[in-house]
Amino acid sequence: xxxxxxxxxxxxxxxxxxxxxxxxxxxxxxxxxxxxxxxxxxxxxxxxxxxxxxxxxxxxxxxxxxxxxxxxxxxxxxxxxxxxxxxxxxxxxxxxxxxxxxxxxxxxxxxxxxxxxxxxxxxxxxxxxxxxxxxxxxxxxxxxxxxxxxxxxxxxxxxxxxxxxxxxxxxx
Numbered sequence: 033x034x035x036x037x038x039x040x041x042x043x044x045x046x047x048x049x050x051x052x053x054x055x056x057x058x059x060x061x062x063x064x065x066x067x068x069x070x071x072x073x074x075x076x077x078x079x080x081x082x083x084x085x086x087x088x089x090x091x092x093x094x095x096x097x098x099x100x101x102x103x104x105x106x107x108x109x110x111x112x113x114x115x116x117x118x119x120x121x122x123x124x125x126x127x128x129x130x131x132x133x134x135x136x137x138x139x140x141x142x143x144x145x146x147x148x149x150x151x152x153x154x155x156x157x158x159x160x161x162x163x164x165x166x167x168x169x170x171x172x173x174x175x176x177x178x179x180x181x182x183x184x185x186x187x188x189x190x191x192x193x194x195x196x197x198x199x200x201x202x203x204x
Contacts, residue, residue, distance in 0.1 A: 066165060067181040072097075072173070073163035077130070077153040080140055085128075085153055087179070094201035095126045095175040098150075098189070099166050101134040102142035107170045110189045111146055117194055118149035124202055130155050132169045176204035 067073075072095070076086040087095075098114055100107040118127035127150040131139045136154055143152065155161055164173060167186070174183040174197040182204070183197045 065184045067173075067184065070181055072175045072179050072181050073160070075153075075155075075160040075163065077155055077160060080131070080136060080143075080152040080154065085151060090126045091179065092177055093126050094124070094177055094198075094204070095128060095173075096194075096198070096201075097128045097130060097164075097173040097175065099130045099132045099155075099161055099164070099169050099171045101132045101169050102138040103134060104132075104169045106188045108146075110170055113189060113191060113194060115147050115149045117198070121198065121202075122149070125198060127151070128153060130160060132161055132166065133158060174198070174201050176201045178204060180204075 072087060074087045076084065079085050096114075096117070098110075100111075114127065114129075117125075121127075129148075129150045129152040131152060131154050139152065139154075153160075158166075164171075165184075170188060172185045172189050172194075173181055174185075176182050182200055185193055185197070
């Protein structure tokens with residue numbers, strides 16, 4: 033009698049174990065990149081200096097748009113790479129930082145300590161982040177001269193990825 037109960041229990045639990053195993057192969061935090069090849073969502077934000085800035089201001093120029101926050105440890109890892117690239121490619125590419133769920137004061141303090149070569153924008157209600165499908169920081173978007181989103185890099189931007197995507201948006 034006990035062996036029957038055991039087998040019935042196994043047969044009832046087996047489908048749930050299979051479903052659970054299928055889930056281990058996927059990242060539950062991954063958000064599909066639906067903007068690839070699409071027009072970059074328009075925005076109108078204020079810079080940290082209080083100046084109005086919109087996507088239309090950069091029409092015809094390649095753009096690297098990085099969502100970051102001063103409290104974000106991974107953002108600190110890529111900060112210097114982005115600053116160096118912004119300085120090196122200043123004549124060819126627009127580098128925009130978008131402060132994500134942070135205060136202007138905290139962002140300004142961080143940039144005063146670590147340096148800044150980019151235009152930094154405030155997204156106080158995260159509307160731009162939502163439009164771009166940002167699921168967390170850091171996330172970077174590469175936009176070509178035609179205003180199309182070519183690539184989204186979730187997580188810390190590595191030098192090889194940065195330079196390979198820069199090459200793509202500068203050639204378009």
